[in-house]
Amino acid sequence: MDTTTLIIVIVVVVVVVIAVIVAVAMTAGRRRKAEADRQRATELRASAADDGLAAREREAKAARADADAQQAEVDAQRLRQQAQERQDDAAGVRAAADEKLRKADGIDPDVNRSENPPPR
Template sequence: MDSGQLIGIIIGIVVVLAIVAVAVMVSRRRKVAADRNRAAEMREQAKADELTAREREAKATRAEADAQQAELEAERLRQEARSRQEEAEKVRSGAQEQLRKADELDPDVVTSEHDDAAAETPTRRSLRSEPVSGEPGAGEPVPGARVSGEERNPDDVTQADTAQTHTTDTNPPDDRPRNL
């Protein structure tokens, strides 16, 4: 081998090494540029995720505020309901007191629960109830019932007479005329 060939081989090797070095540098630059692009995309995605996270936090904060508002409204409604319940209790007790006073004034109503005649005298409920058609009202004599001073034949007693107690004898007198 001659020195020209040796120089040609060395130059060829240097050229190949230079080409390889240039190729490596170009590939590194491409890789660096690709990494930069990928990093920029990742930063943009991170910013978008950060915005999404902030939006979700804001929605969560609004939801929490709405929940607190709803709790306050519910508590206000509970207090209003309690207030109305107390008012209803006062009205109910006032009505009960008024009924009690009316019962005390009414001579036809027995106000003592321990009175022996309480079972035979009309109560507030029986005095207020409307008589059903065909049935006598409170204080009216029952047809076929025994009226004081009237004699009856024991054979004339009917089933209605046996069910009827002697309430017509023990009822206080009222202003309605009796049918004899």
């Protein structure tokens, strides 16, 4: 073999070795990146699951608050009805008392019937 052929063979071998090293380095880099991407995806999924639970908890709290508000509205309506019933009852008692006073005034000989009774 002459020197030129030897140099060409060495250059080809060096180029092949460099190409193999570059290919191995690129493959290893892709593997590291793929593993890092898998790890990041796993972390994102865990975070999304946590966020999903937090959202469900907040939705449940909102539903409870809405139910509490509805119950408060029902209770307020019930209290308004009771107040109206008591006012109606008081008005009836007041009317009965006024009627008794009128009757008493009607039968009392000392009451001057020509004067207008004071309003009660």
